[in-house]
Amino acid sequence: MHVNGFTYGPLTPLLAYFMSFLGSAIGLQSASRARVAVGSSRYRWLAMAALAIGGTAIWVMHFIAMLGFTVPGADIRYDPLLTVISLAVAVLIVAAGLALAVRRAGSANSLLLGGLITGSGVAGMHYLGMAAMHMAPSMHFDVKLVLASEVVAVAAATAALWFALNVRGLAATIGAAGIMGVAVTGMHYVGMAALHVTATAATDPAGWMPGMPVTAEAAGGGMSAAQLLTPLVIGISVTTTVMLLVVAMAPTEHELREEQRAAQMSLALRSRR
Known part of the structure; x- marks a missing residue:
């Protein structure tokens, strides 16, 4: 059967890429603060970086792209539990990678x-x-x-961790986020190219045949994309907007460094008295 990953033309791929770019940019800016922050503040910035990269740049990108995925004659449904678990996996695994790389100061072995x-x-x-x-x-x-x-995903993740530890400045962040967006979106569409669907009389016990519309029960139950994905994607997108505002209003990495230097100088002067 024919698999169509671009039902709405370039709309879903471009929107998916934009969200991946935006999530990557917010994540990189959050990671830049984490490089300077100490104590619990560092972990809060790392958590926001993981949510931005894992939740927005990866998960939202994937499911926005999936809104353009159709198989003619087949009703596609989504399992709510597995869909939410996939979101948790994306965020937690990025958090683990960031924590490992930051804790080991970005050594080659930790990055790999x-x-x-x-x-x-x-x-x-x-x-x-x-x-x-x-x-x-x-x-x-x-x-x-x-x-x-898998190779594309590992390469993209390694590049993302390197960018998170080394990129400084708005222009460099935008460039790095653009590269990350291409890598993450590319991984998705390579993975989708690997998918093939086969329609046979034995495929479904309900007697589905090629060209026949499929009920939700025959498709295995679950919720439609409009019912499940739309509110989830909108919810994460609103969260992304909030994170963008937080990053925009927070001191930059340079300002945080200056604040720390000023605090250290003040402490040194006090200790001499």
């Missing part, structure tokens, strides 16, 4: 290990999101393209 862990998690989130999708035609994947998507 963090990239491998985070990239595997990103790919896992993608295929967990695919597992949440129910429809009567059977789904199977091209192993070579699945492996290719």
Whole structure:
């Protein structure tokens, strides 16, 4: 059967890329604050970076792109629990990679290990999101393209961690976020290219045949994209807007460094008295 990943033309890919870019930019700006912050403040910035990159740049990008995914004649439904779990996986795995890289001061080994862990998690989130999708035609994947998507995910994650630890300045952040958006969106569409669906009389016990519309029950239950994905994507997008405002109003990395220097100088002067 024909799989259409661009039902609405360039609208969903461009919107997915924009959200991936925006989430990456917010995540990189949050990570830049985490490099300077100490104590609980560092972990709050890292948590926001993980939510921005994992929740917006990866998860929202994936499911916005999935809004443009259709199979003619098949009703596609989504498992609410698996969909929410895929969001948690994306955020937690990015948090783990960031924490590992920051704790070990961005050493080559920590970046490679963090990239491998985070990239595997990103790919896992993608295929967990695919597992949440129910429809009567059977789904199977091209192993070579699945492996290719894993390689792209690990490369993208490693680059993201390196950017998070090294990129400074607004212009550099925008450029790095643009590259991350291309990598993450590219991984998604490579993974989607690996998907094939087969329609046979034995595919579904309800007797579904090619060309017949499929009921929600025949598709395996679940919720439609409009019912489930739209409110979730809107919710995360609103959260992203709030994070953007927080980053915009917070002191920059340079300002935080200056504040720390001023505090250290003040403490040194007091200790001399």
